[in-house]
Amino acid sequence: MSLVLRGGRIIDSGGERILDVEIGEDGLIAAVGTGLSGDVNLDASGCVISPGFVDLHAHLREPGLEEAETIETGARGGSLGGYTALVAMPNTDPTTDCVAVVEQVRSLGRRSTCEIIPTAAMTLRRDGVDMAPMGELVDAGVGIFTDDGTGLQDPRLMRRIMEYSTGLGRRLGRPVVLAQHCEVAALSAGGYMHEGEWSSRLGIPGQPAEAEELMVMRDIALVRMTGAHLHFQHLSTASSVAMVRGAKAAGLPVTAEATTHHFILTDAACASYDPVFKVHPPLRTDVDVLAIREGLADGTIDAIATDHAPHAPHTKEMPFDQAPAGMLGLETAFSLALGDSGLDLPEVLALLSWRPAAIAGVADRHGVPVVPGAPANLCVVDPDETWTVSGAAMASLSSNTPYEGRSLRGRVRHTIRAGEPVVVDGEARR
Amino acid sequence: MSAVIDRRADNDRGRHLLGIGGMDRSDLEEILDLTDTFAEVGRRPIPKVPALRGRTVATVFFEGSTRTRMSFEVAARRLSADTVAFNARTSSLSKGESIRDTVEVIAAYGADLLVVRHAMAGTAHRVAGWTDLSVVNAGDGCHEHPTQALLDCYTLRERRGSLDGMRIAIIGDVRHSRVARSNVLAFTALGAEVVLVAPATLLPPAIEGWPVTVAHELDPILGDLDAVYLLRIQGERITEGLIPSLREYASDFCLTAGRVARMRSDALVLHPGPTNRGVEISAEAATDRRSVILDQVVNGVSVRMAVLFLLLGSGRQLGAVDAGDSVEGDR
Numbered sequence: 001m002s003l004v005l006r007g008g009r010i011i012d013s014g015g016e017r018i019l020d021v022e023i024g025e026d027g028l029i030a031a032v033g034t035g036l037s038g039d040v041n042l043d044a045s046g047c048v049i050s051p052g053f054v055d056l057h058a059h060l061r062e063p064g065l066e067e068a069e070t071i072e073t074g075a076r077g078g079s080l081g082g083y084t085a086l087v088a089m090p091n092t093d094p095t096t097d098c099v100a101v102v103e104q105v106r107s108l109g110r111r112s113t114c115e116i117i118p119t120a121a122m123t124l125r126r127d128g129v130d131m132a133p134m135g136e137l138v139d140a141g142v143g144i145f146t147d148d149g150t151g152l153q154d155p156r157l158m159r160r161i162m163e164y165s166t167g168l169g170r171r172l173g174r175p176v177v178l179a180q181h182c183e184v185a186a187l188s189a190g191g192y193m194h195e196g197e198w199s200s201r202l203g204i205p206g207q208p209a210e211a212e213e214l215m216v217m218r219d220i221a222l223v224r225m226t227g228a229h230l231h232f233q234h235l236s237t238a239s240s241v242a243m244v245r246g247a248k249a250a251g252l253p254v255t256a257e258a259t260t261h262h263f264i265l266t267d268a269a270c271a272s273y274d275p276v277f278k279v280h281p282p283l284r285t286d287v288d289v290l291a292i293r294e295g296l297a298d299g300t301i302d303a304i305a306t307d308h309a310p311h312a313p314h315t316k317e318m319p320f321d322q323a324p325a326g327m328l329g330l331e332t333a334f335s336l337a338l339g340d341s342g343l344d345l346p347e348v349l350a351l352l353s354w355r356p357a358a359i360a361g362v363a364d365r366h367g368v369p370v371v372p373g374a375p376a377n378l379c380v381v382d383p384d385e386t387w388t389v390s391g392a393a394m395a396s397l398s399s400n401t402p403y404e405g406r407s408l409r410g411r412v413r414h415t416i417r418a419g420e421p422v423v424v425d426g427e428a429r430r
Numbered sequence: 431m432s433a434v435i436d437r438r439a440d441n442d443r444g445r446h447l448l449g450i451g452g453m454d455r456s457d458l459e460e461i462l463d464l465t466d467t468f469a470e471v472g473r474r475p476i477p478k479v480p481a482l483r484g485r486t487v488a489t490v491f492f493e494g495s496t497r498t499r500m501s502f503e504v505a506a507r508r509l510s511a512d513t514v515a516f517n518a519r520t521s522s523l524s525k526g527e528s529i530r531d532t533v534e535v536i537a538a539y540g541a542d543l544l545v546v547r548h549a550m551a552g553t554a555h556r557v558a559g560w561t562d563l564s565v566v567n568a569g570d571g572c573h574e575h576p577t578q579a580l581l582d583c584y585t586l587r588e589r590r591g592s593l594d595g596m597r598i599a600i601i602g603d604v605r606h607s608r609v610a611r612s613n614v615l616a617f618t619a620l621g622a623e624v625v626l627v628a629p630a631t632l633l634p635p636a637i638e639g640w641p642v643t644v645a646h647e648l649d650p651i652l653g654d655l656d657a658v659y660l661l662r663i664q665g666e667r668i669t670e671g672l673i674p675s676l677r678e679y680a681s682d683f684c685l686t687a688g689r690v691a692r693m694r695s696d697a698l699v700l701h702p703g704p705t706n707r708g709v710e711i712s713a714e715a716a717t718d719r720r721s722v723i724l725d726q727v728v729n730g731v732s733v734r735m736a737v738l739f740l741l742l743g744s745g746r747q748l749g750a751v752d753a754g755d756s757v758e759g760d761r
Contacts, residue, residue: 203573273552
């Protein structure tokens with residue numbers, strides 16, 4: 001049964017053109033042209049056909065925290081958000097720090113509507129003490145290692161992990177990526193929001209921007225020393241962006257992501273005392289928001305990530321210090337990136353699709369130009385449709401979106417994963 | 431019905447006193463003026479009026495407190511309200527029940543107003559969003575303690591007639607102090623000049639926008655002050671590396687007999703209590719004739735009566751209380 005996307009404007013890394021896209025039963029793009037017709041035709045008129053999005057940073061909570069999210073529900077939300085691949089963070093329970101858990105995540109992922117790309121922790125139990133069996137994990141196909149949720153504090157161990165990773169690239173077939181959540185715990189400890197004018201007024205203990213920046217600085221130095229590929233997760237401060245810009249100018253193998261919330265929301269949102277705005281790294285200042293947008297615009301930041309972090313509702317109905325950090329992101333990222341980043345649509349698509357696909361090591365099948373023979377991982381977005389955010393209406397098992405009730409422009413209409421229409425007219429098909 | 435506290439409400443459902451933030455001079459003065467009426471009640475042989483008969487005030491304290499709770503309970507009972515008390519350590523809540531569940535259970539017991547204290551900033555605001563009941567913030571972490579600020583303003587006004595032009599130093603751990611945050615707002619709204627006096631580590635990280643001046647030494651300004659407001663210093667500030675020792679702190683900032691003697695003869699000494707004798711204030715200074723620390727305790731009850739009445743009483747009752755005799759006549 002063939003499927004044709006009709007009347008859309010294709011935008012991919014090769015440029016723009018208005019053509020129909022025919023997808024074969026083998027899950028590959030069969031033809032791109034005019035006047036195509038298939039067994040099933042999906043209207044894409046007025047819409048943009050893009051390679052599917054790749055999220056470098058999703059917390060899918062399985063195994064272990066299925067009350068908040070499962071791989072199935074997280075992937076469904078991803079599909080609704082236009083994603084065809086999600087990089088799953090390893091702070092599961094048990095921690096994804098061995099081949100068995102990686103295989104479990106991958107196996108659950110195969111039944112879901114996105115490609116699930118497991119990452120593994122750099123250290124056992126993410127304890128920052130004992131190196132995970134990185135060689136075994138690389139042989140199992142893991143290409144990204146991270147202790148996300150915390151930064152790896154010990155500079156000596158970070159150096160060793162960087163050095164060790166450089167010896168594993170041949171086995172993987174590409175450089176191993178180490179993804180760092182930059183936060184010097186000794187400086188951030190006891191802080192629940194950005195330290196500054198707002199935290200001072202609100203009486204919420206803060207964590208200073210320097211807690212992130214010191215680790216960015218350290219890791220840039222260690223990259224210079226070791227040559228490892230370091231990916232900076234969720235950059236949130238102006239100085240962090242500047243340091244990464246400098247490292248790239250110096251030719252160091254670093255990449256970076258920013259989340260939608262860090263280029264939209266500021267610490268002023270915490271004045272509501274609603275922990276839906278509690279996130280790590282914390283929401284920063286207007287100056288930082290602008291710096292993130294500049295970093296996205298000039299290529300310092302390679303990708304827009306979600307840091308999709310579902311939390312069961314009762315866990316957020318707590319005082320600010322006790323509530324867990326994190327917010328939903330998969331179903332709102334495209335609209336927010338289009339509406340609030342200051343970037344035009346082709347740049348937004350690059351930051352959501354082909355650039356993160358390259359970092360995730362899946363550029364052979366995601367973010368691929370829309371040409372015959374390419375895997376049909378696509379999304380069709382309507383840049384003009386407006387919709388209203390509702391946490392309860394989301395596919396996620398949780399509802400902790402900071403954009404509740406906000407009207408957004410730009411919506412995902414269809415998502416095609418390996419040739420299967422998993423979202424049609426904004427509705428998940430399974 | 432008074433609009434004063436309505437304007438502080440975070441939602442349309444209940445009427446709350448969550449903080450001094452957002453109140454203007456006339457809002458504060460309305461409460462202080464009403465407090466005069468209830469102070470008079472407190473001086474009667476039988477200090478009780480039936481204004482809130484049949485209403486229930488629940489003190490919901492997630493953080494230990496003896497004085498503030500007692501003050502609210504005495505205030506409620508002088509207004510003939512019933513009181514119920516909920517005690518919980520935050521740690522027991524973290525074992526399962528969310529704080530929202532806890533609040534809904536307390537509301538189901540039939541309380542009309544919740545007096546909430548919690549170790550984390552903003553918790554009273556959150557509670558106010560979850561219930562139809564009125565909420566009074568009795569201290570939320572390092573954020574606000576509005577009834578403390580009101581009783582402090584009342585005490586200063588009682589002694590001086592007005593705060594206009596007063597120069598008041600707030601001395602000590604401003605960084606962790608809800609009392610300081612509320613008082614900076616209240617004192618300046620009422621026309622006083624505020625100077626924060628503390629080591630740099632005990633000031634909030636970013637106070638450029640605050641309507642205050644800052645001094646890191648007490649002695650050079652001591653003789654120019656109309657009032658000193660001393661904050662509690664806790665021993666844990668040393669383990670946190672904020673000050674080297676209580677001895678060094680006391681040497682620089684403790685209001686000793688020698689320092690109090692250098693203050694103006696009409697200056698006032700305030701402290702929210704309980705005092706750490708020998709750390710932020712010496713025994714001699716606490717009992718000096720300039721000290722109004724016990725007045726603060728007495729006035730705390732009157733101010734809280736005014737707040738409870740404003741939140742739970744009707745407009746008609748408010749008028750009656752202003753008249754004073756009518757309240758008496760109800761008995």
